[in-house]
Amino acid sequence: MGDRNQRVGPIAGLGALLREFGIQPRAFGEEFGVDLDRLTPDAREPFGLMLRMLREAAARTGCPHLGLLLGSRYRPTEHGPIHRLMATAPTLRDALLDFVHWQFGYSTAATVYLDRIGDDFAFGYGAYERTAPATPLLYEMCAAIGVTMIHELTGGAVSPVEIHFAHRPAADLAPYQRILRAPVRFNQNQTCLVLRAAALEAPLPGFDPVARARLIQAMAAHGFASLSAAARLRRIVRPQILRDDPSMAGAARVLRVHPRTLRRQLAAEGVSFEQVRDEVRFMLARELLQLTDLPIGDISNALAFATHAAFVRAFRRWSGAPPTVWRAAARLTASPPPSANAARPPEAA
Template sequence: MDSHAGRCGLRTPMPPATTKMAMQRAAALVPLAGVLEDHGVSLASVLEGTGISAAEVRPDAFVAYADFLSVLDNACRLTGRDDIGILLGKRQTLTALGPLGRVLRHAATLGEAIGDFAAFQSHNSTGGSVYIMQADRDVILGYGVYDTSAPITNQIYDLVLAVGCNLIAELTGGQVAPEEIVMSRAAPRDPTRYTRLARCPIRFGQHQTGVILRASVLDFPLPAADRAQHDLALAQLLSVRHGTPLPLSAHVRHLLRPFLLRGHARMAEMAERLGLHPRAMRRRLRAEGTTFDAIRDEVRQVAARELLRLGDLSIADIAATLDYSTPSSFVHAFRRWSGTSPGLWRKAA
């Protein structure tokens, strides 16, 4: 593998998804042509071989999540810019979120807005999840990929972080800024592009990727707050979910990445979160041809390979991050998935 391809992403074979293809709203790709033009690259060349056509690069379209990530990787490779995710993310506004953006804009407070973002983000993506975690006096607005068919890439995390910083600034009229940024990727050669992104400290090589806010700023009143408009936008969002309703397995998959980080990746806890009795949840998942343990295995595989490939956490730290009781239990599971140890897989990657 050439060194630049390694920085952009790694197409590691992944097990097939057990449900329908993960999808992503294509609105985030709309500004890409302008970013590429600045670097003398055509949109057509970046889309080639990805499965996404130029006609699909529009705000109301949905594309395969894995193809969306492939576009980011191609853009990185062809422009020679391994910060292409940041460059694209800096051009995003609330309108890129579609109907969800209107819900956020008219929320009463920043806390309500990011709560809505996490709660309803599955209307825009079923390949990665936005989540909120409380940490001491801070709140983390994080993101994690869980689509088993997606290529492993830094670019999606760079894009999401830039989008997160932009949204916070847009929602608050620039009055609130992140306290800190954490990223699971290893430190890049030039970290200043990240510190310039939000003008705050950044820590690389962490167990998750997200924007950290002081809990006190969640009460910040939004200038466009309007309860009637918020509730109307939310009703419209709930009435126009793309395609058919998500199966239960998709909801479980969407919630599991943050549940792993919290150490709550148990069926009883997931069932409670979804308002189901564990037996009912087990029965419905079986009817969809899967089990809670199988879905948890899938999400753990995606997260493990990302942490091994993109970051430099120890095997023990990764095991703890993925809610394994011991490092040896993680190593055993990884061998079962991949036929090799996490350490050897990391070296080969």
């Protein structure tokens, strides 16, 4: 999945940002076979390549919050057809569900979801691939995009009440406070914007049912929504796990098919529900083990295992080592964080 071409989106702004740090984007891009001066949001590049560029850019600029900067500069209109559809929605909930439903037309390497988190809702983002050490940069970029998206859709009427990150806190929290404009919590089991349930019912000023129907028809006609059964399952199983419902019945309910139908569709593609679920669980386990300080028991609970021992047995089967040993080894081999001492442009200080 990570080698498939994905929509570049906010990475298109990397060249301009590098130039502000005194780094020539042409030379930087040539190292990755990408012309940053010609890159547009609609261009397609491999997901892994974009993450390597993001990580290297953060290291060379010495800016640990480079993802936040990129995300804050990305305008919702650059989402193209998805943004135009969201702007015609009757409420914020409908607009965010538009994004959840159609986002995979841009990227099959990550998922966006809207799900309950206590009495509130999580508008979350999670990668399918193991992207560390670039994951924090990616997640922070997406959080900044989400904040701007919600603010502009509602004319500033709605803001997240909290923002959660599934990684450790940064040394300097000032950029998070300035760019995200909401309380930030680190070492969480998911990366998401937390929204009050009532806020989701906020009416949008651009509601247009006629334009909305036309846009949906056009997007469907161009194959925007074509996915295999395994790909559709992979998109929804991560929030299902976090909701403590990693079951075939629960997944089938979300996908609006009978469990037997889903199992038959998956079998025709050569996979099983259990294989896809364990693939996502393993990815999420490694992400939380490597990037957070969450206790092993909390990670086991986040992955919806019945017992701590069951998680340890499963992780040993997947990786060949118990989670404590894997975490220690991962931290020893992790790349050092970008230096915070390099020169920065005024808005990054």
